[in-house]
Amino acid sequence: MSTIVPVILCGGSGTRLWPRSRKSKPKPFLPLIGETTLFAATALRCSRDAGFADPVVVAGAAHVRLVEGQLPSASAGSIIVEPEAKNTAAAIALAAARLPADAIMLVCPSDHYIGDVAAFRAAAHTAAALAADDWLVSFGIEPTAPETGFGYLKRGDAIGTTGGYQVERFVEKPDLARAKAFLADGGFSWNGGIFAFRAGAFMDELARHRLDIAQAVRASVTQGHEDGDRFHPDAAVFATIQGESVDYAVMEKTSRAAMVPVAMEWSDIGNWQALHEALPRDPHGNAVRGEAELKNCRNVLVDSDGPHVSVVGVDNLIIVVDGNNIMITTPDGAQLVGKLHGAVNQ
Structure with a gap:
């Protein structure tokens, strides 16, 4: 099994947690639960001793110093400085285009809370095994309430004895009646935006479904430059991208969508x-x-x-x-x- 490379996404302004969260210091960089910030806790969950490589962090220029100041001392992470926000498909592709094609990426938002770290790590390793076989894997988070603020995954057929399942379909944020029906059904999970892919497989699927994004990201990386642990994609090329979420660009279109169910005391701390x-x-x-x-x-x-x-x-x-x-x-x-x-x- 390849070492899992955490790809930590630091986007968004956290306006729903105003006045504590500000553009200058948004939600990921605040100690909202305990004394550890959400970003630092994300990096700590993906430690070397648990089978993870040093993280790749994708962040805007305004937050690079916060990232550098909060990365745990045991992590020798690298930072991709996103020239501007172009949604998650492009942000993930920046990391994928910089990694070896056979690298297993674990995409983690930087602003989520996970209370059961052991369950998260177990799910990550299950997802990584599926990703090594070129499945594009979502974490299917066990719903604890009829939540209308999240998208859902409908569990399909089991993938052998891997612990994973095919995704039968992706479901947009439902109204309350549908959310209650999903909870009663038992076959639906929250789509929390945590993914595992082989870097090359992700770029192949992105090129298949959104060639414009894949080409622009590759060009911005080819024409970018390094500055110590920071990498700067070419801003002019990156600016041409029409941003789209990874769900719309890839996950809802690929025939290789899989999921790993997990109960891990998860919250997106969305408000x-x-x-x-x-x-x-x-x-x-x-x-x-x-x-x-x-x-x-x-x-x-x-x-x-x-x-x-x-x-x-x-x-x-x-x-x-x-x-x-x-x-x-x-x-x-x-x-x-x-x-x-x-x-x-x-």
Whole structure:
């Protein structure tokens, strides 16, 4: 089995976690659960002693110093400096085009929380074995609720005794009724955006379905330059790419789509309510980060970077204090935080 190369994607601005997350220091680089940032935790899950190679990180220029400052000291990772955001197909292709064709890539978003690291690593090795046989593998995350904010994977036939399955179909984000039906069916998993491919197989499939992206990425890499551990693709060539997600560009079109089911205490920390659910809570469902006192409260999250917050007799509320900014929302309203004036114009 080839060593697995983690490819860590650092994209997005994290506006739904405003005011804590900012463009200058977005969600991956914050210690939202415990004292380790989500990015550092992602790298630590993929350590050498667990059978992983040093990571390849794909990040924008604005966040390169954050990446370099937070990479664990045991990792001698390299950084591909993405000239501009062109969605996940191009970002993954940048790494694939820089790696040997037979390298097994494990694509990991940098801003997810995974509580069961052992389950993640076991799934990664199962996925890598399938990828070595030129399957393009998604992690199929066991759903714990009828979630409408994620796409789903429908499990198909088993692939021998590998522990993997063919993907019968990809399903767009459903409404609540369909999400409940998926949960009751038992054959559907969340599509969490974690993948394993052989680098050459991925580039072949990308060229088959989106030749324009594959050609532009290869040209930008050929015409790019190295700067120590940083690699800079050619910006002018990369700018010509019409961005598309890896799901639309490749995964939903390939005949080699596979999945590995996994239950690993996963959360994409997609908004403040998702963070609340991932944090340790008291018997009344309350979670506190920073200085706060709660009396007769249920299902309340307080996250303060300084001022003491007192909350009395309140249910289902999220209170965030960041410097001079105070944000208060209900769990249902958490989806709209990214549309606030402060988040959009941070």
